[in-house]
Amino acid sequence: MKTVTLTMTNPPELYLEGQNITPDAFAGKTAAEIAAIDVWEGKLKSPLGKYFTVEGNGGATAAETRIILRGDCSRLKRVGQQMTAGEIVIEGDADMYIGGWMKGGKIHVKGNVDSFCGLAMEGGELIIDGKAGHHLGSSPRGEWRGMQGGLIRVAGSAGNDTATFMNGGTIIIGGDADIHVSTHAEGGTVIIKGNAKGRVGGQMVKGDIYVFGQIENPLPGFKQVGEVEQEVDGVKARFIHYIGDLGERHPVSKGKPVYGNIYTRI
Amino acid sequence: MPKRIENVGCPYCGVCCDDLVVTVSDDGKKILEVENACAIGNQIYHHATESERVRLPRLRQPDGTYKEISYDEAIDYAARVLYNAKKPLIYGFGSTNCEGMAAAAKVGEKAGAILDNCASICHGSSLLAIFDNGYPSCTLGEVKNRADVILYWGANPAHAHPRHMSRYSIFPRGFFTGKGHKSRKIIVIDPRYTDTARVADIYLQVKQGYDYDLFNAFRTVARGHEIPEEVAGIKREKILEVVEIMKNARFGTIFYGMGLCHTDGRNHNIDIAISLTRDLNDFTKWTIMAMRGHYNITGPNQVWSWQYGFPYCLDLSKRDIAHMNPGETSSIDLAMRGEIDAFFNVATDAGAHFPIEAVKELRKHPWITIDPNICMASEISDLHIPVGIVGVEVPGIVYRMDNVPVQYRKVIDPPEGVISDEELFERIYQRLCELEAEDAAKERVKTTAEGIPAED
Numbered sequence: 091m092k093t094v095t096l097t098m099t100n101p102p103e104l105y106l107e108g109q110n111i112t113p114d115a116f117a118g119k120t121a122a123e124i125a126a127i128d129v130w131e132g133k134l135k136s137p138l139g140k141y142f143t144v145e146g147n148g149g150a151t152a153a154e155t156r157i158i159l160r161g162d163c164s165r166l167k168r169v170g171q172q173m174t175a176g177e178i179v180i181e182g183d184a185d186m187y188i189g190g191w192m193k194g195g196k197i198h199v200k201g202n203v204d205s206f207c208g209l210a211m212e213g214g215e216l217i218i219d220g221k222a223g224h225h226l227g228s229s230p231r232g233e234w235r236g237m238q239g240g241l242i243r244v245a246g247s248a249g250n251d252t253a254t255f256m257n258g259g260t261i262i263i264g265g266d267a268d269i270h271v272s273t274h275a276e277g278g279t280v281i282i283k284g285n286a287k288g289r290v291g292g293q294m295v296k297g298d299i300y301v302f303g304q305i306e307n308p309l310p311g312f313k314q315v316g317e318v319e320q321e322v323d324g325v326k327a328r329f330i331h332y333i334g335d336l337g338e339r340h341p342v343s344k345g346k347p348v349y350g351n352i353y354t355r356i
Numbered sequence: 357m358p359k360r361i362e363n364v365g366c367p368y369c370g371v372c373c374d375d376l377v378v379t380v381s382d383d384g385k386k387i388l389e390v391e392n393a394c395a396i397g398n399q400i401y402h403h404a405t406e407s408e409r410v411r412l413p414r415l416r417q418p419d420g421t422y423k424e425i426s427y428d429e430a431i432d433y434a435a436r437v438l439y440n441a442k443k444p445l446i447y448g449f450g451s452t453n454c455e456g457m458a459a460a461a462k463v464g465e466k467a468g469a470i471l472d473n474c475a476s477i478c479h480g481s482s483l484l485a486i487f488d489n490g491y492p493s494c495t496l497g498e499v500k501n502r503a504d505v506i507l508y509w510g511a512n513p514a515h516a517h518p519r520h521m522s523r524y525s526i527f528p529r530g531f532f533t534g535k536g537h538k539s540r541k542i543i544v545i546d547p548r549y550t551d552t553a554r555v556a557d558i559y560l561q562v563k564q565g566y567d568y569d570l571f572n573a574f575r576t577v578a579r580g581h582e583i584p585e586e587v588a589g590i591k592r593e594k595i596l597e598v599v600e601i602m603k604n605a606r607f608g609t610i611f612y613g614m615g616l617c618h619t620d621g622r623n624h625n626i627d628i629a630i631s632l633t634r635d636l637n638d639f640t641k642w643t644i645m646a647m648r649g650h651y652n653i654t655g656p657n658q659v660w661s662w663q664y665g666f667p668y669c670l671d672l673s674k675r676d677i678a679h680m681n682p683g684e685t686s687s688i689d690l691a692m693r694g695e696i697d698a699f700f701n702v703a704t705d706a707g708a709h710f711p712i713e714a715v716k717e718l719r720k721h722p723w724i725t726i727d728p729n730i731c732m733a734s735e736i737s738d739l740h741i742p743v744g745i746v747g748v749e750v751p752g753i754v755y756r757m758d759n760v761p762v763q764y765r766k767v768i769d770p771p772e773g774v775i776s777d778e779e780l781f782e783r784i785y786q787r788l789c790e791l792e793a794e795d796a797a798k799e800r801v802k803t804t805a806e807g808i809p810a811e812d
Contacts (some may be wrong), residue, residue, distance in 0.1 A: 105444055105695050132443030132697070133468030133673040186684055205683055224683065231681055232487030250621075255488075270624055274488070289568055289621060293631060307566075310573040310583045337575030338631070 091156050092149040094124060096142040098161030102131045105139060105185060109168040113155035113176025113195060113349070114346060123173035152176040152195070159184075170197045173214070186223070189216040192240060205249065211259060213240045224249035224268075227261045237261075237278060253280050256297060262323055272299050275350060281323055294335045294350035302327075302355045311335040312352055320353070329353035357386055365764040366397040367451065367747030369517045370648035371398065371524070371756035378767045387748075388767060394518035401748055403729075406767070410730060410742040411771050422740070427775065427783075430741050434700075435787035437722045438467035441698035443673055445718075447687045448652035448702035448726075450474035452743075452751025453764065456777030457659045460702060462674050463781050466788045470696065472687045473656040473671040474649070474704050480682055481617045481647045483667050485626035485658065490587075494609065494643040496523075497756045501530035502641075505605035507543045509629065510567065510615015511647045514551035520647070525611065526555060532606075541601055545570070546615060558598060563589035565620045571628040574599055575662050578635050605638040613647040645758060650704075651747070654755035691717045701725045703746075703777065707732030726780065743777050744770030750777070 094116055107130040116124055124147075126140030138144065140340035142161075149155040153175035159166070164183040171187060175195045180188070183201035191330040202220035202267040222244045228251050229236030236255030253271065267282035271287070273316030275297040282300065288307030291299055300322050312334035321326050335351035342349040364376040378401060379389040390401045401631040413430030414422035415530045425433075438444050446469050449457050452484070455615045457473075475483060499506075513520040521527060529536040544556035562570050564589035573587040585592050602608055610633060616625040629644060636642035648654050657667035664670055666680035671688075684691055687706075690696045691714035699718045701707070707715060708731065725737040734740040744750040749770035751762050757785040770776075775783075 094665075104697060105693070119697055126376075130674070132441075133675070134442050206681070234488065251624075269620055273624055290625070292568060292572060292624065293628060307569065309569060310587045311576045311581075313582070335572065335576075336581040337572050337579060 091152050093146050093158060094121070094148055095145040095155045095158045095160060096138070096144075098141060098159070098163055098166070099143050101162055101332050102141060104132050105165045105167055106131055107167050108138075109180075110138070110172045111157065111159070111166075111169045112154040112171065112173040113157060113178065114173055116157060117152045117155050117176070119148045121145060121147055129243060149176075157311050164201075170195075173197075183220070188218075189214070189242075192216065202246070208237065208240075208242045208261075210236060210238075211240045212238045213259075215240065216242045218242075218244045218246075221246035221265070222242075222248045222263075225251045225254070226263075227253050227256065227259070229255035234274070236275075248283065252270055253278060256280070266303070271295055272350070283294065291335055291352050292317070293338050295338055295340060296348055297349075297350050299352045300329065300355075301352065305352075305354060307334065308332075311337040317356065318353065322353075328356045330356060358382060359384070361765075361767050364429075365651075365747055365754065365762055365765060366393055366400075367651050367745065367754075367764065368394070368400055369520075369651060370653065371517050371520045372754060372756040373519050373523065374762055380767055384768055394412050396518065396742060400745070401767070404748045405744050408729075409728070409771050410583070410734075410740065410775075411774060413739060413741040416738045427741075427773075427780075430739060430782070431783045431787050433739055434724055434741070435784050437698050437724060437782070437793055438463065438469065438700075439698075439788060439791045441469075441722075442692075443696045444469040444698035444700065445472065445687060445690055445696045446470070446700040446702060447472045447706060448474060448475070448700070448704035449656040450478075450653045450704045451746065452655075452703035452777045453652060453746045453750065453754060454655045454659050454761075455752050456703070456746070456781060457656045458663065458734065459781035459785065460547055460776045461660055461663050463785045463788065464670070466785060468673045469700075470685055470687075470690060471660060471668075471672060472474065472685075472707075473668050474653050474680065475657060475662075475668045476687045477709055478614070478649050478653065479617055479646045480668050480686070481622035482612075482626045484623035484682065485630055487625070489627045489630040490634070492637065492643055493645050493758065495760055496645075497755065498607075498643070499609045499645075500524045500528045500533070502532050502607040503605075503609045504533060504539055505541045505543070505601060505608040506543065507602070507608065507610045508552055508556075509545045509610060509612040510619070510625075511611055511613025512546070512548075512550040512552045513611070513613075513647065514555075516613065516649070517647060520611075521552070521555070523611070541605070543598060543601070558594075558601070560590050560594060560598065565625050567616055567619060567622050567625050568628055570595075571625070571632055574602075575628070575635055577631050578603065578632070578639075602636055602642070603638050605642070608636065608640070608642045609803075610642070611647050612644070617646075636765040648757035651756075652754035653755070654757060654759055658755050658759065658761075688714050691715075694720075697721045699723045701727070701733045701737070701745075703727055705731040705733045707734075707736055715725040726777065728774075742774055743780055744774050746777070749774075752778075 091103040121144045125144045156177040159180045168187040172191045174193045178197045180199045186204045188207040194214040196215040198217045205223035227237045238285045239259040242261045245264040250268040253272045256275040260283045279298045287305035332352040366373045377391040396487045412424040544553040545560045553559045570588040633644040664678040669685040671679040671685040724739045725734045
């Protein structure tokens with residue numbers, strides 16, 4: 091695997107849109123060619139080299155390319171958007187849409203990220219060591235097919251609207267989650283190690299939500315059905331099992347309606 | 357002889373009353389009387405001729421005062437600001453006509469700007485919910501002629517849409533609603549006991565911020581499931597009673613306002629309201645409608661959706677691709693994050709409506725106000741360009757809150773020399789084209805911004 095190191099030396103005045111910073115776009119290119127790739131600051135299109143110094147060449151394919159981002163990338167958006175393979179490491183904070191529409195490969199952010207990260211993700215792994223903003227692993231506006239697959243792991247807390255319209259994949263939040271988790275979900279798993287504020291599983295059709303702490307304001311549309319013992323993300327524990335959202339439509343499988351599940355740890 | 361002009365459309369709220377009668381003085385310069393309008397609509401007409409109007413653009417001087425300049429100078433200044441900015445924001449359009457909005461969009465596209473309208477801080481969240489979940493709506497005429505159950509949720513039309521209840525929802529006698537008020541059931545759900553709640557048959561005082569939970573309870577009950585004894589501060593019996601009334605309606609309408617759009621969850625509150633409306637259509641006919649604020653705030657949503665496919669928060673900075681994602685491309689977020697470098701406030705008052713932190717951030721860059729009146733935004737601008745008042749001095753198309761277009765007319769001429777929004781934006785567009793041509797002639801040497809213009 092070959093490593094390309096980008097160091098932010100000339101930060102943008104506004105925000106930088108780096109949808110081309112992906113192993114797919116860097117594969118097969120030399121450092122000089124990578125420095126000529128387009129990035130956007132508002133309506134201005136500029137070469138990447140205007141903001142970053144580029145060291146190292148890309149690998150032959152995306153899977154053989156690793157990108158390391160150094161310097162202050164907190165005003166950098168859309169890194170790893172639609173990537174299919176390879177690896178990206180962001181050594182500090184990053185802005186919005188990190189790993190949006192991601193199909194494969196791995197992104198590791200060592201700081202915090204802003205909203206819309208892992209938006210409409212289809213595969214791969216997005217690891218965030220810090221906090222995540224709103225709309226983590228959510229669906230784009232107006233899209234009723236949200237996250238399809240892959241894994242998002244956030245060590246800290248997440249904002250609101252996590253996993254809206256989720257269809258598949260797994261989101262693991264180490265800290266607390268704000269309101270609206272798995273709204274409209276039709277599949278997938280969300281694991282919250284801390285507390286959830288409320289509106290967990292609103293309008294949910296299918297899918298699973300595990301909350302290790304408390305749900306501050308549970309919705310009236312969920313009904314307690316029993317207790318279960320399960321192993322969740324390597325932890326074996328007992329959970330109270332709720333089904334719902336009883337206000338929402340539910341498909342019928344083998345003569346029985348299929349509900350969304352919420353499990354809260356005892 | 358004073359002239360009486362009938363069937364005039366009112367440029368105040370989203371109800372767009374089109375039955376006003378305006379009496380204009382002999383010389384056509386003064387508005388003498390306005391009949392049928394509410395107190396606020398009335399004031400808009402009288403304000404046009406009774407107050408001191410700004411007749412020329414005003415440019416901020418180094419000593420902080422305003423100096424009057426010509427329209428040509430102002431248009432050149434505005435075009436240069438747009439041309440040199442990397443990401444300008446053009447925001448407003450609550451109180452102008454669709455012709456002006458279309459012209460502004462042309463400017464926005466040319467300048468690679470963000471185009472946003474007041475929905476961004478108002479019913480934008482409704483639009484997001486409509487994207488996600490559809491819009492089982494109707495026209496106000498249908499409500500008047502058919503509805504026998506009216507539900508106001510988080511809206512206070514008694515103050516914000518003063519003639520809504522009398523023209524369309526509660527009091528009018530329609531084709532199938534000949535008994536007017538007597539044949540209608542009025543439900544009001546609001547954390548505050550508003551003046552609208554006073555006319556309700558049933559008032560539910562929902563706990564502030566728990567609207568989503570209450571909707572969830574309504575839906576759960578409608579599907580025949582149990583709910584807890586109390587939800588969002590409302591007793592179970594009361595919820596069961598209201599759901600029963602809703603299921604037994606002949607035709608019902610949910611009117612909702614800022615109480616849903618701008619409390620926690622925003623678009624999700626509307627989203628679940630739409631889901632409830634859909635559920636109720638299993639039993640009878642139910643519809644839902646947003647209580648849009650200004651008389652033509654539905655206009656930019658319509659016009660820009662037709663032009664670019666998105667109703668608000670349009671990012672046109674990539675020119676050939678329109679992108680929209682509130683949270684990123686919405687005015688307040690852009691301002692708070694320091695993501696833009698020029699601001700146009702058009703036909704609204706961002707100075708009064710935006711959070712002070714956003715205003716402070718925007719004020720670091722050029723701020724141009726295009727509005728007929730002196731307002732908070734005009735007083736902190738670098739440039740204030742006055743225009744004619746739509747519906748009073750400028751005719752045009754406006755969209756009512758139920759997305760019905762209405763042709764507005766003018767009753768008097770604008771002050772001498774004052775132009776319309778449409779003409780102003782057309783001239784800014786021309787100037788932008790000239791600047792571009794000048795730069796192309798100078799072999800694309802740009803003074804302020806580095807890099808290459810997007811279209812290359």
